[in-house]
Amino acid sequence: MSSNKMDRRKFMKNVSATVLGIATIPWLEGTSFGKSEQGAKVEQRTLGKTGLKVTSVSMGVMNCSDPAVLQRAFDLGINFYDTADCYMGGRNEELVGKAFEGKRQQVFIQTKVHDGDEKKMRASVERSLRRLRTEYIDVLIWHNFNSTKEVSDPKLFEFMTKMKKEGKARFTGFSSHSNMASLLKEASQSNQHDVALVSYNFTHSKNLKEAVALAAKSGIGIVAMKTQSGGYKKEKMGGLNPHQAALKYVLTDQNVSCAVPGVTTVEEIEECAAVMRTLLTEQNIDELKRYHGFLRGRICTFCGGCSGECSYGVAHQDLLRVVAYHEGYGEDRLIREALEDKELAKNIQLCSDCSSCSVVCRRGLDVKAQMKVVQTLLRPS
Ligand code: SF4
Ligand code: SF4
Known part of the structure; x- marks a missing residue:
């Protein structure tokens, strides 16, 4: 076995051990x-x-x-x-x-x-x-x-x-x-x-x-x-x-x-x-962990953890995507394009009429608050 292979195997073992039990990766x-x-x-x-x-x-x-x-x-x-x-x-x-x-x-x-x-x-x-x-x-x-x-x-x-x-x-x-x-x-x-x-x-x-x-x-x-x-x-x-x-x-x-x-x-x-x-590399894993920490509570990462949780059947991740476009990409053009989607507009209305949100984000995102942001962003000027 080459030392190269040994190193990789050892690295994988180490990384697995480091990551085991850490839900973020x-x-x-x-x-x-x-x-x-x-x-x-x-x-x-x-x-x-x-x-x-x-x-x-x-x-x-x-x-x-x-x-x-x-x-x-x-x-x-x-x-x-x-x-x-x-x-x-x-x-x-x-x-x-x-x-x-x-x-x-x-x-x-x-x-x-x-x-x-x-x-x-x-x-x-x-x-x-x-x-x-x-x-x-x-x-x-x-x-x-x-x-x-x-x-x-x-x-x-x-x-x-x-x-x-x-x-x-x-x-x-x-x-x-x-x-x-x-x-x-x-x-x-x-x-x-x-x-x-x-x-x-x-x-x-x-x-x-x-x-x-x-x-x-x-x-x-x-x-x-x-x-x-x-x-x-x-x-x-x-x-x-x-x-x-x-x-x-x-x-x-x-x-x-x-x-x-x-x-x-x-x-x-x-x-x-x-x-x-x-x-x-090990450094890459470290970067991802830190990035995951940065994203926590900021935007939906589309992890899928809350799929199907809206009691009204709203595809809420599509709405959260609008906030991510605004926050992450800083692309308001994408928000304007989203406005053209009739299904999305219907869902925003449903969210605005909904008094308590049944969606629980596994990443600490306040989904109801994000829905309010969506309404502000998508309000026609
Ligand atoms: S606010 Fe209400 S309608 Fe909107 S995603 Fe949450 S549960 Fe569904
Ligand atoms: S659990 Fe949170 S981060 Fe994951 S898809 Fe749902 S809202 Fe997005």
Whole structure:
């Protein structure tokens, strides 16, 4: 046995011992730390049954408006880009389309569509194709599922099948920020999805990790988002910089095909790309613990601990996400975009009429108080 292997084994034992019993980093125990390959620039993993070879660190374009960032990502070898019809009122797709015109064969583009009647959904896909300057979308995602019913909805499946047959989408799937474990379990059985884009980070439970494993085993390609949980800039965290540690952490799960951290600057994409083929270290774990402490009581980390607890069936994590966008990303544009979601508006009303909140946050968040913040943020001006 090489000393290198011995060191790694010893390190894992130590880390497991350190972390055992500490609820803040839930699934590190038994985690495979992978291999560090010196000199290799990028790591590619297979995106489930799609067979696409995607870079383990890919790019969430959502908040980016600078073409230089996409150019830099491409130069770094990153080949998978996640956008959506609704980001920046369509300008985000336009940015992606322009950046990869003439390079279309070298990248994979994932975009999204919202539930609606067929005419509306078709129009949305056509708009996406025009903005993306392409004839096909590599992965077309249903935006933001909350319930298992949506995962197996035959109407949605029928539409996605049509998109594939017409050559508009090569592969299809869904995204979710809440109730992810149940959704992934349902998707593993329904056999209707090629890809799942789920919120997945170091705050999440082992239950979600097991659901990710189950979905991956059934052939679903797992794309992890919200990997850094919060989007806080270094300055706001008093110099703490846990972003690489958080990204490394989620990639230790080999059932994750790729992560799509949302980046806005060249510096950030370089920082993220550098994570590929590196090892999680003891210092990283320490950073994550401190970051977890920083997040406690500030924003929802989408850990899933309180899924389904609202007595009125409100997808409350979608509302808490608005506060996180405001607090962490500092992106009021996302809040304005959220206002366009009719379901969200209905839920805000339900919360404002509700006298006592039945949701208990496992992370010390005052959910009712956060709901009040949401109401202030989403009040039309
Ligand atoms: S305030 Fe009431 S309606 Fe809103 S999440 Fe809490 S229990 Fe549900
Ligand atoms: S409100 Fe708290 S328990 Fe619920 S998902 Fe967010 S962080 Fe987890």
